[in-house]
Amino acid sequence: GQQLNQSPQSMFIQEGEDVSMNCTSSSIFNTWLWYKQDPGEGPVLLIALYKAGELTSNGRLTAQFGITRKDSFLNISASIPSDVGIYFCAGSNTGNQFYFGTGTSLTVIP
Amino acid sequence: DTEVTQTPKHLVMGMTNKKSLKCEQHMGHRAMYWYKQKAKKPPELMFVYSYEKLSINESVPSRFSPECPNSSLLNLHLHALQPEDSALYLCASSQRWGNQPQHFGDGTRLSIL
Numbered sequence: 001g002q003q004l005n006q007s008p009q010s011m012f013i014q015e016g017e018d019v020s021m022n023c024t025s026s027s028i029f030n031t032w033l034w035y036k037q038d039p040g041e042g043p044v045l046l047i048a049l050y051k052a053g054e055l056t057s058n059g060r061l062t063a064q065f066g067i068t069r070k071d072s073f074l075n076i077s078a079s080i081p082s083d084v085g086i087y088f089c090a091g092s093n094t095g096n097q098f099y100f101g102t103g104t105s106l107t108v109i110p
Numbered sequence: 111d112t113e114v115t116q117t118p119k120h121l122v123m124g125m126t127n128k129k130s131l132k133c134e135q136h137m138g139h140r141a142m143y144w145y146k147q148k149a150k151k152p153p154e155l156m157f158v159y160s161y162e163k164l165s166i167n168e169s170v171p172s173r174f175s176p177e178c179p180n181s182s183l184l185n186l187h188l189h190a191l192q193p194e195d196s197a198l199y200l201c202a203s204s205q206r207w208g209n210q211p212q213h214f215g216d217g218t219r220l221s222i223l
Contacts, residue, residue, distance in 0.1 A: 100152035
């Protein structure tokens with residue numbers, strides 16, 4: 001299946017800093033999802049994007065659907081310790097399934 | 111709290127055992143999914159059920175047998191598993207099969223001895 005590349009693979013940041021991560025694909029997608037997964041739990045849906053160029057916020061999180069339709073971006077402002085976890089993007093083109101990114105592991109240092 | 115409930119949370123079984131994983135959702139979703147996830151890796155799709163019918167089987171070995179008794183329940187029957195099958199098994203659901211966001215349960219942590 002298709003694999004989406006997420007960058008960076010891991011991040012270590014100070015509490016209060018802003019975070020940026022991205023997800024790229026070799027294929028065009030028409031839906032992008034962003035999930036956060038805590039240890040021992042399932043992925044939790046953060047943001048869903050359906051239109052190229054779309055910018056959607058959820059609290060301190062903002063995600064964008066890239067205009068090429070081959071990438072998506074997630075920003076977290078003013079990070080806090082509970083932002084720690086693995087962030088996965090997921091994209092769909094055919095509607096048959098979502099392909100997941102390789103994940104970005106975020107560590108927030110108090 | 112997740113609206114997709116999976117039981118058990120943890121399962122340890124021998125290679126000759128037969129066990130089942132269960133998943134339940136009461137959101138009225140008509141698509142349900144099984145994923146396998148290894149540590150620090152993304153979830154890998156195993157099966158998709160749409161309106162209680164199996165729609166996708168991602169070439170999963172026959173020792174994994176899914177079942178969808180009704181629109182709220184999804185089971186995964188396990189038999190003669192191998193040590194490499196040890197993983198977190200996640201269930202998810204969405205309103206319909208397609209570009210609808212999937213909502214995950216917390217998974218069953220499976221260990222094969």
